[in-house]
Amino acid sequence: MSRVAAICYAVGLPLALVELVFLPVGHFDWPPGWLFIGFLVVAYGASALILAWVNPVIYRARSRFQPGTKRWDLILLWLMLPAMIAEIPFAALDAGRMSWSMVPAFIVVLGYVLLGAGIALGTWAQAVNRFFEPGVRLQRERGQHVISTGPYAIVRHPGYVSALMVFAGLALALASWWALIPAAWASAILILRTQREDALLRAELDGYADYAQRTRFRLVPGLW
Structure with a gap:
């Protein structure tokens, strides 16, 4: 990522977050909103710094949807995006x-x-997995192989576990039961996505079927 792009992200994302929080409220005098924004800026800022140090290639991998991304995955993402x-x-x-x-x-x-x-879990997953892209595809040109260290030794899709936790956490941190409705919709689409991705990797990624036998749980350790 260029310096200009990094500055645009660093300034633009917090400003977009301010708009998302305070435009519906109608004024800026709402302390829970500022607490929420401050928490996200600090948490994601720390995550970005850690990843820039331990796995900087992840920024290029996640910068856009790469050629070969599965069409069904793009459809699922478009269904999930409005709720997010x-x-x-x-x-x-x-x-x-x-x-x-x-x-x-x-x-x-x-x-x-x-x-x-x-x-934190999402940061850990991206730190150990250089193939952590926004879209589902087989990354043959990058020599994709099975990642079985870090959180991948516990569940097969820790990045999705991270997203499910964030979806629920966003609604509850802002003290809204009703916001759990779009969170539940996004979570349901994400769970379907894990099923499709798991099937693809079992069929086409060398060693993944053996890894799935060793690491039996897709999302919830000890349950599923």
Whole structure:
């Protein structure tokens, strides 16, 4: 990533987050919104610095959808994207303006725990997996092989576990039960995506079937 692009990301993403949170609220005098934004900026900023140090190639791998991305994956992502975009402003509208939800403080704390743990897990997965791209495809030109270290020794798709934790954490940290609806939709699409990706890797990636036998759980250790 060029210096200019890095600066644009560093400035543009927090500004976009401010818009997503405060436009539905209608004013900037909402402390939970600033706490939420500050937490995400610090957490994702730390994640970006760690990845720039331990696995900088991940930025090129994740910069765009690469040729060969499966068509079914692009369809699933387009089905999931509206819910992902809507979750934060919907939660802010609920908690900061309409007060539809009554969420206890300990649930809000749980939301931040899920957010922090999800971001940390996603960072760990990207740190050990140089093939961590935004789209599903076989990366033969990059010599893709099975990654079985780090969180991949526990579950086969830790990046998706991270996303599921973040989806739930976003709604709860902003104190909105109703925002769990788009979170649940995005999570359901993501779970379907893991099933399709797992089948593809079993069929076409050398060694993945053996890895799947050793690492039996796709998303939840000890359960599934």
